[in-house]
Structures are given as C-alpha cells and as structure tokens.
Amino acid sequence: MAARITASVYTSHVPAIGAALDLGKSQEDYWKPVFAGYDFSKQWMRDNPPDVIFLVYNDHATAFSLEMIPTFAIGTAAEYQPADEGWGPRPVPKVIGHPELASHIAQSVIQQDFDLTIVNKMDVDHGLTVPLSLMCGEQDPLKGAWPCPVIPFAVNVVQYPVPSGRRCFMLGQAIRKAVESFDEDLNVHIWGTGGMSHQLQGARAGLINREWDNAWLDQMIADPSACAQRNHIDYVREAGSEGIELVMWLIARGAMTDVAGGPPPRVAHRFYHVPASNTAVGHLILENR
Incomplete structure (x- = not known):
C-alpha cells in the first residue's frame, strides 16, 4: 500500500473572490459567472474526495515578509489559522495539516536535491483559503471543516529572483516520487494556484491577455x-507582472504520471472567465488515468 496522486487542480486565487463569498455577493450579476464555473468542481470534489490536498500557493506578505523570503516552504504543522490580511481573517475554518506526510515529502524532496524551508507555524492567507x-x-x-487535511506549500513569486518554470516542473516530479514512497494508502490531490494574466500596478495595471x-x-x-521552458520575461510581457504566478501550476503539472511515462491525463473540467476584480480567472481539473 502506498500513497498516490490521483488528480491535479489548478485555479486562480483572487482575493476579491473570497470577499465576494464572505460578504454574500456571489449571486450578484458581476460574480455569478465566476462562481458558476466552479459548480462542476464542487460536485467533482464530492465524487472524488481526496484524503489529503497538497496545495501550492504564494504567500502575500502574511506568513513571510521582505525580511525573510523562502523560495519553497512546506508546512509541516498540525493546523493553520486563516491570516489577518489587514481587514481581519476570512470567516473560514482553520486548516488541518498532515504532519506525517508533509514531513515525509520534505525528507524525500530534500534528498532529491531541492532545498525546502520547513515551516512548523504559520497563518495561511487568501492564496490558500480562496481555492x-x-x-x-x-x-x-465555527462548526464547519474543510473536507480533508491540507499541506500548504508556499512558493515565492512575489520578490525577484523567483524560481523558473523548469525548476517548478522538476519539483513537481520530485513531489510525486515523495508521495508514492509514503507507506500509507492515501489518495492525494495536488493543487497549483495563482494567475492567470494580471498586473496590479504601473502603466499596465489591469492587463489581461485572454489569447495568451x-x-x-x-x-x-x-x-x-x-511549457516549463518558457522564460520569466515571457510571463511578464504577455501575462503581466503577476502572471508569473503560473509557474506554480507547473509544480502540480509535473506531479502527474504522464510526465513519468504514463498515459495523458483526462481533462475533467476547464473554465476561463474575465474579469474577476482585475484578474483573468483560469481553472482546470486533470485526472490521472
């Protein structure tokens, strides 16, 4: 018996989406099309419940600041509180971790020559809770709970230098090997979050590139x-300064079995919508065959 990754999920993590939910605005005309794109996904989660979610996201200066910026940080704690990002924490349940699997992944991935930062205590922001x-x-x-434990995996895509798409793709392959060497029968989903095209500042603020x-x-x-060979400048030029978040999707994609010689994954769901706040929302579910 061993753990296995059965699916990967990809989604934007726009903070305004969380605010729309928390303020009861999800059925307003502006937000309705965004949330409709996830109706299938919620049912899919009920039909394909994971035992653990390995969730790749970026911290937005809550757990980490410019004083300390790990490139890759894995959460190994038993639980994580929703972060206060300046307007109070989101009204969502705390996140329950999976210290045993997280510690095993850290050990295995570091032995595969990826340097990870081990984090035993941190709050998690909208990058993790919105997905x-x-x-x-x-x-x-107060009464609810997320459906399963979550392993937070924070990637620095905020302050340059940030990791390359190629490095992230290779890291995903190392994570898959780590999961498959864990001696427990666990169904694991790996999620890549952030993106798609958007820019929050400067002369190109509000940039969205649907075609790209x-x-x-x-x-x-x-x-x-x-896809993993694309240079940073391609993301910045075509998808805006925050479009670089898409390299986090390549971690999840690298963990799929076709990359190791298996059959291509099944596209269970694909969704794209503009706008949500000043961001293009992308979403994808891939299932290992």
Whole structure:
C-alpha cells in the first residue's frame, strides 16, 4: 500500500473572490459567472474526495515578509489559522495539516536535491483559503471543516529572483516520487494556484491577455515539458507582472504520471472567465488515468 496522486487542480486565487463569498455577493450579476464555473468542481470534489490536498500557493506578505523570503516552504504543522490580511481573517475554518506526510515529502524532496524551508507555524492567507472555498464550498468557521487535511506549500513569486518554470516542473516530479514512497494508502490531490494574466500596478495595471492565457493552458495540458521552458520575461510581457504566478501550476503539472511515462491525463473540467476584480480567472481539473 502506498500513497498516490490521483488528480491535479489548478485555479486562480483572487482575493476579491473570497470577499465576494464572505460578504454574500456571489449571486450578484458581476460574480455569478465566476462562481458558476466552479459548480462542476464542487460536485467533482464530492465524487472524488481526496484524503489529503497538497496545495501550492504564494504567500502575500502574511506568513513571510521582505525580511525573510523562502523560495519553497512546506508546512509541516498540525493546523493553520486563516491570516489577518489587514481587514481581519476570512470567516473560514482553520486548516488541518498532515504532519506525517508533509514531513515525509520534505525528507524525500530534500534528498532529491531541492532545498525546502520547513515551516512548523504559520497563518495561511487568501492564496490558500480562496481555492478551498471555490472547490469545497462555503464552510461555517465555527462548526464547519474543510473536507480533508491540507499541506500548504508556499512558493515565492512575489520578490525577484523567483524560481523558473523548469525548476517548478522538476519539483513537481520530485513531489510525486515523495508521495508514492509514503507507506500509507492515501489518495492525494495536488493543487497549483495563482494567475492567470494580471498586473496590479504601473502603466499596465489591469492587463489581461485572454489569447495568451488559453494558449498557455493548451500547452500546459498537452506539452508540459515545453511549457516549463518558457522564460520569466515571457510571463511578464504577455501575462503581466503577476502572471508569473503560473509557474506554480507547473509544480502540480509535473506531479502527474504522464510526465513519468504514463498515459495523458483526462481533462475533467476547464473554465476561463474575465474579469474577476482585475484578474483573468483560469481553472482546470486533470485526472490521472
């Protein structure tokens, strides 16, 4: 018996999506199309419940600041509180971790020559909680709970230098090997979050590139190795300064079995919508065959 990755999930983690949910605005005309794109996903989660979610996201200066910026940080704690990002923590349940699997992944990945920062205590911000809300539905912060333990994996895509897409893709392959060497029968989902095209500041603030986003999705699905070779400047030029968050999707894509010689994954769901706040929302579910 061993753990295995059965699916990967990819989604934007726009903070305004969390605010729309928390303020009861999800059925307003502006937000309705965004949330409709996740109706399938919530049912899919109920039909394909994971034992653990390995969730790749970026911290937005809550757990980490410019004083200390790990490139890759894995959460090994038993639980994580929703972060206060300046307007109070989101009204969602705390996140329960999986210290045993997280510690095993850390050991295995570091032995595969990836340097990880081990984090035993941190709060988690919208980068992690918004994807959970989109995929799992709204939860009562006092009585409710997320459907399974979550291993937070924070990637620095905020302060340069940031890791390359190629490095992230290789890291995903190392994570898959780590999961498969864990001696417990666990169904693991790996999620890559952030993106798609957006820029929050400067002369190009509000930039959205639908054509590039969808071409990038096509390539990530069909030819992830080639997608991983894209240079940073391509993301910045075509998808805006925050479009670099998409390298986190390549961690999840690298963990799929086709990259190790297995059959291509099944595209269970694909969704794209503009706008949500000033961001293009992308979403994808891939299942290992």
